[in-house]
Amino acid sequence: MLELAKEKAIATTTVKSGKYTVLLTGSPVKELFSYYFARSNVSAVYDQISQWKINQKIQGENIKGDTINMVLDPKMKNSIFSVPYDQDGVALDKVAVLENGILNKYHGSNRYSYYLNQPTTGSIANMEFLGGSKTIEDFKKSPYIELVSFSDFQLDPLTGDFGGEIRLGWYFDGEKTIPITGGSLSGNINEVQNEMYLSKELQQFNGFIGPKTVQMFDLTVAGIQ
Numbered sequence: 001m002l003e004l005a006k007e008k009a010i011a012t013t014t015v016k017s018g019k020y021t022v023l024l025t026g027s028p029v030k031e032l033f034s035y036y037f038a039r040s041n042v043s044a045v046y047d048q049i050s051q052w053k054i055n056q057k058i059q060g061e062n063i064k065g066d067t068i069n070m071v072l073d074p075k076m077k078n079s080i081f082s083v084p085y086d087q088d089g090v091a092l093d094k095v096a097v098l099e100n101g102i103l104n105k106y107h108g109s110n111r112y113s114y115y116l117n118q119p120t121t122g123s124i125a126n127m128e129f130l131g132g133s134k135t136i137e138d139f140k141k142s143p144y145i146e147l148v149s150f151s152d153f154q155l156d157p158l159t160g161d162f163g164g165e166i167r168l169g170w171y172f173d174g175e176k177t178i179p180i181t182g183g184s185l186s187g188n189i190n191e192v193q194n195e196m197y198l199s200k201e202l203q204q205f206n207g208f209i210g211p212k213t214v215q216m217f218d219l220t221v222a223g224i225q
Contacts, residue, residue, distance in 0.1 A: 029213070030208045036070050128210065
């Protein structure tokens with residue numbers, strides 16, 4: 001926290017508007033991956049917010065990057081959301097929802113599972129994503145923008161749009177690295193998830209365990225015109 005505060009104090013500029021390779025690091029990764037949790041929820045399918053089907057390749061065909069693997073764990077350590085039963089009294093067990101980019105099963109409440117004639121997993125709030133094929137050091141061998149702090153990073157689970165105003169990041173042009181602030185990031189997860197790389201390094205934020213950094217390509221950064 002002290003190191004980030006120091007970097008924020010010396011960051012005085014942003015980059016030119018354009019398309020960049022973006023490394024998303026820290027808490028914004030949790031918000032980004034909430035897309036997979038929301039779209040695989042049986043209530044979202046029932047309400048037709050999500051059109052995902054069982055056994056669907058949710059990242060599309062011919063994936064160039066890492067595949068998404070999501071497990072819901074009701075007994076996750078260091079999470080305030082860990083419980084043995086949900087609010088309906090359903091006994092909770094670990095469940096693999098996404099395996100190698102394929103929707104294995106829906107998750108959610110007993111009521112909505114009954115509506116769609118699906119096996120019930122119960123309501124589990126803890127989500128765990130496996131790491132990927134590269135290290136953070138691998139990501140930083142070519143030019144990038146790494147973003148760690150936003151004024152309000154958000155993702156719309158209906159459309160997949162995500163973005164926010166940049167508070168702190170670093171721009172590496174191939175030779176030097178400078179702290180940046182200002183401007184904004186925007187993108188759509190459906191457009192980048194086919195070639196998205198996840199770090200081997202993991203992080204935990206309460207009920208979330210997942211990659212510490214995600215590498216995405218050709219994302220729009222609005223900065224200096």
